[in-house]
Amino acid sequence: MSAVLEREYLAEEICDLYTRLTGGTQDADLRLACKLAEEEGPQDHWLLTNHLDYESRLFLFAAVAYAMRCMKRDPYKCAVFVRSAAESLTAGRPAA
Numbered sequence: 001m002s003a004v005l006e007r008e009y010l011a012e013e014i015c016d017l018y019t020r021l022t023g024g025t026q027d028a029d030l031r032l033a034c035k036l037a038e039e040e041g042p043q044d045h046w047l048l049t050n051h052l053d054y055e056s057r058l059f060l061f062a063a064v065a066y067a068m069r070c071m072k073r074d075p076y077k078c079a080v081f082v083r084s085a086a087e088s089l090t091a092g093r094p095a096a
Helices: 003-022 027-038 042-047 054-070 075-090
Strands: none
Touching: 003 027, 003 054, 027 054, 054 075
């Protein structure tokens, strides 16, 4: 399988997983996550996500969209959750 086909397959799998997790009720959020992953926005420079490939950015946007859904669309709770999760995951690990 070529690298291009593998990447397209991965993007389809990410979208399929999001659809299954949300029961297919959040199609608008998935479309927005796909659009945001395609375009470079101001946040990409600060977060250095402009160095990531489309599939990686799609995964991040879909994960945040799902977290927002779980957090009753409260951006503050979602931000605190994501930061806390990141800090927990990196605790005790040497900096890269």
